[in-house]
Amino acid sequence: MTNILDRRLHAFRPDLADQALQGQVEADRFTKGEPAQVTVPVAALHPVPDLARGIDTELLIGETVRVFERADGWAWVQADEDDYVGYLPETHIGPVRAPTHRIIVPRSFLYPEPELRKPHVAVLSMGSQLQIVGEAETRGNHYHVLADGTAVMSSHCRPVSEDLDDYVAVATRFIETPYLWGGRSGIGIDCSGLTQLALMMAGKKFPRDTDMQARVGTEITREDLRRGDLVFWKGHVGIMEDAETLLHANGHTMTVARENFEAAVKRIGWLYEQPTGYRRIL
Known part of the structure; x- marks a missing residue:
């Protein structure tokens, strides 16, 4: 068993x-x-x-x-x-501390106090969850303050209960983010990490790896592709931004990139052969 x-x-x-x-x-x-x-x-x-x-x-x-x-x-x-x-x-x-907010931009800085001129103490990725205990304003800039006094830009946060509307639009925010094998953050991300993180921000739990993701949703044909559909190769996945454009983290550009879908199929084919499936998940 x-x-x-x-x-x-x-x-x-x-x-x-x-x-x-x-x-x-x-x-x-x-x-x-x-x-x-x-x-x-x-x-x-x-x-x-x-x-x-x-x-x-x-x-x-x-x-x-x-x-x-x-x-x-x-x-x-x-x-x-x-x-x-x-x-x-x-x-x-x-220990577990219930988060109140999460980061909604690809990357944000954590400051030692509510002051953007101070050297940042960390870089936070989209999807990071924080427990906010207060607010502050410095020279017109608004901050959320954590229990230890560190702070993030208020405009970079949203309550954890509020999802983003369009997961494809979320994915496009990562354009030119470096490709990283196993990556799942705005610092570096891989193809299935991009898909999972974007969907998570839109309120949908989604598996991590491409073979798991390829079993979710409804199978469709290549001719039916539209915005939000997923295209799978062996070991790779991309998001259709529209019927002609593929969005994916890839080892060719070593970034998250837009690519004409037909051109991508031709380019990828020499190494990964043809797509193995097309799925509509929403």
Whole structure:
């Protein structure tokens, strides 16, 4: 039974497993895990506890996880947003504090106080979740203030209960953001990370990896493509900005870029062959 469960989405090892999997997998011990929250701007999630290994995905500040184990400076966790399982440094998580707002621009600066002339202390990505406790104004600029006194621009935030209207428009905000394998932030992002993050900002939970995403929604034909549809290749996904334009994070330009769809199909074909599917998700 163990072999048919996706290890990316189910927390199980021979010595330890998620309590919810009891009866489905074999393990020496089961645990329900404990809640925690990401406390750094961007936390890389690794498949093994080794900083030298490539990353599977990233978690943003304020996102919550369940922690199944803490050992040797690492935490083995499962993300609440998309169920992804992996390892991150234990110092990157802390107690859960209910967020009130999230960042709605691709990147924003966190200042040590409500003053944009001060050196920033962090760069926050779209989707970052913050607990705001106050407001301030300096020379006409409005700030949201966090409990530790740090501050972000009010115009860069929106209450967590308010979703953005158009996920394609959200995705276009990332144009020229650098491509990063496993990236899921405004600092660097990959193709499926762009799709997932844009949809998350529009209030739709969506899987992380392309093979997972390709099972969501309704299958359509190439001739039916319109704004918001997804095009899949083996290991790649793009968003149709309109019937002729593909928006995708890609290793060709090493950015998020617009590309004529037919030209993209021809260019990508030599390496990834033809698209494997077309999906309408909304």
